[in-house]
Amino acid sequence: MNILITGGAGFIGSHLCEHFLNQGHFVLALDNLCTGRLKNIEEFKSNPQFKFENVDVSKPLPAAISGLKKWDWIFHFASPASPPKYFSIPIETMTVNAEGTRHLLELARTTNAKFFYSSTSEVYGDPLVHPQPESYWGNVNSIGVRSIYDEAKRYAEAMIYSYHREFKVDVRVIRIFNTYGPKMDPEDGRVVTNLMFQALRNQPMTIYGDGKQTRSFQYVSDLVDGIDRLMKADYVLPVNLGNPDEFTILEFAEKVKQLVPTQSTLVFQPLPQDDPKQRKPIISLAKSLLQWEPKVKLADGLAKTLLYFKSSENN
């Protein structure tokens, strides 16, 4: 197949490139490198089935991309995803999910490609329903700092289903819960990278708020497996992909300390505005539809991630 992946140099996008290259498909990765890293795709450069273009998909797509291939699948994964990153480039974050999504939907419509979108558990906001099923409409502050990301993703979902209803574009939408693994940007400012690097460097480990807020952490290979299964399924509505094992941030910090020998102690810092208090997916839809559930336990996934972080410390 001919597969287009936006955000192909990002954390999840680069894992998708690897997955599809291993299956023998042609992959064109687009990325403007605002948060993606060439390092993530370095290993594919010699593969004749792989091509990279530095393109900002929030601008109209270059004719070369529209005319290059008959696309089978278009994966739209380009977007900053960590709160500190999207706080720093709010307009870019909004436009890549708004105009970017529109441009790629147009490409899907005109080339008869299938369209796959990386939505997020952020569409549930600071949820009043716990855990979160796909049917929950969310609790989002439309003018809060996080609206940069969560409203942009919600707008993208609305645009996708408009294209589906109006033009019959075949779409897949996943709502991704916190995901971690090798190729995460050490500087992304998220809890996984911050705490692991702070522990490795014997620096204070930063806990925002009282650390009692919860998250559930999914290892990246489980996510890629879910994506692959959804592509093959005949289902157009959003599907949660996440690991339902839920931890407080304090428990997560303990897990990191068990794994990384460290002298670090915890320091408490203010909780960012609108930080969700809890987050845990209901994955019964993915289980029944895709026969999918996460396989990688947090301790095992963190151990693999640590190996990558240690090697990036030395390079």
Ligand code: UDP
């Ligand atoms: N967090 C923390 N210390 C850090 C970074 C994040 O306590 O150094 C908290 C953050 O406030 C949030 C949770 O960890 O409650 C997950 O944050 P992250 O930025 O990883 O992603 P989010 O799930 O909020 O998008």
